[in-house]
Amino acid sequence: MDWIPVILSLKIAGLSLGIVLLVGIPIAFLMARRDFIGKSIVESLLTLPLVMPPVVTGFILLYLIGRRGLIGTFLYEQFGIQLIFTSGAAVLAAATVAFPLMYQSAKAAFLSVDRKMEEVARTLNANEIKIFVTVTLPAAFPGIISGVVLAFARALGEFGATAMIAGNIPGKTQTIPIAIFFAAESNEIAKAGLYALIISLVTFGLIYGVNHWLKQQT
Amino acid sequence: MLDVAIKKQLPEFLLRVEFKFNNGILVLFGPSGCGKTTLLRCIAGLTSPDWGQISHDNRVLFSSELKVNLKPQQRRIGLMFQDYALFKHMDVEHNILYGAPKGSSLVAKTYPKILELFQLSPLLKRTPGQLSGGEQQRVALARALMAEPKMLLLDEPLSALDGGIRRQLQDELIAVQQIWRIPIVVVTHDWQEAQKLARQIIFMEQGKIKIA
Numbered sequence: 308m309d310w311i312p313v314i315l316s317l318k319i320a321g322l323s324l325g326i327v328l329l330v331g332i333p334i335a336f337l338m339a340r341r342d343f344i345g346k347s348i349v350e351s352l353l354t355l356p357l358v359m360p361p362v363v364t365g366f367i368l369l370y371l372i373g374r375r376g377l378i379g380t381f382l383y384e385q386f387g388i389q390l391i392f393t394s395g396a397a398v399l400a401a402a403t404v405a406f407p408l409m410y411q412s413a414k415a416a417f418l419s420v421d422r423k424m425e426e427v428a429r430t431l432n433a434n435e436i437k438i439f440v441t442v443t444l445p446a447a448f449p450g451i452i453s454g455v456v457l458a459f460a461r462a463l464g465e466f467g468a469t470a471m472i473a474g475n476i477p478g479k480t481q482t483i484p485i486a487i488f489f490a491a492e493s494n495e496i497a498k499a500g501l502y503a504l505i506i507s508l509v510t511f512g513l514i515y516g517v518n519h520w521l522k523q524q525t
Numbered sequence: 526m527l528d529v530a531i532k533k534q535l536p537e538f539l540l541r542v543e544f545k546f547n548n549g550i551l552v553l554f555g556p557s558g559c560g561k562t563t564l565l566r567c568i569a570g571l572t573s574p575d576w577g578q579i580s581h582d583n584r585v586l587f588s589s590e591l592k593v594n595l596k597p598q599q600r601r602i603g604l605m606f607q608d609y610a611l612f613k614h615m616d617v618e619h620n621i622l623y624g625a626p627k628g629s630s631l632v633a634k635t636y637p638k639i640l641e642l643f644q645l646s647p648l649l650k651r652t653p654g655q656l657s658g659g660e661q662q663r664v665a666l667a668r669a670l671m672a673e674p675k676m677l678l679l680d681e682p683l684s685a686l687d688g689g690i691r692r693q694l695q696d697e698l699i700a701v702q703q704i705w706r707i708p709i710v711v712v713t714h715d716w717q718e719a720q721k722l723a724r725q726i727i728f729m730e731q732g733k734i735k736i737a
Contacts, residue, residue: 428624430570432672
């Protein structure tokens, strides 16, 4: 039994979760609180990776970060970085498809925060950063946690976009889903089945755990 | 002295208010939806009037003419919402001390005094969800006072409470005013309560003052 794909999957999902948190929380907060022209277009774009076939997401990413892609050329010429077919690309693919889940959960959580708590905090001399950290974020915390779990589980299971831009390099980009696909292709049914069992157990455990926790919160 | 002269267009009518108020307790009396809460929000700085001026002790808080609109944080005005808006994820102690200036010697003196006056010592480790309505009201009032406000605005502070506890808290409000000696504006639509609390009563209807 080769554990490398399992460890690699956890690492890649963990890193992509970090990115999704850093980017998703501020964007979700702004989208929940600000109105601007073209907001519904931005909203649709942010949710798009949720409904688009991952292969299409992967194809777009390939176009962007490939050697001749818009971002790929820039990265290579300026910094000598080549993202395509690296674990970095796998992180990017996982982060892209997981982003909408984090974003949607966090936005719903921010929308459900009682604005009067923030207003009271303003009359209690708190600045906006203190209010966000001590009032808004803790009040939205359960929703953000469910976003974290959904995004992590989604990142763990990512296949289509990963296959397009990261490929199947054992030890570098061969995550569990990729390993399952190629094991099944080459008729190693026991190996594929074992990986499938592992990923099913992990994702089930995560979702069950968070549901249980959320129930205790209310 | 609080000096208010403002206009603000609301969805259903024009809020147009003008009054001066010195010290003690001012009661804003009128039916629901007559603009009382909006008026409090304008004084606290949470909503901006369309036109006019609000000043307190010769300090301009809002002026459409001078283009002044101080943030709530700069106004030093405490506001208590009808449903108290306590921080649900914090215990009573953290709620009360939220706005207290860090390291102020006044806080060290006021805190025990407030705990005693509102009988809050046994409740400090509880969360707002574990408190009765009257206890929540006391925590909200204590929280507002600990921020050392120069004025207090209370939006229907007692409407969610019944009979005995309500009368007791009315007495406490009067005591608070006498101890802190800051002006308090109270919104209510209970006539008996208005008479008991007020030094000055303003009657409002459809955004306008009837008799002051």
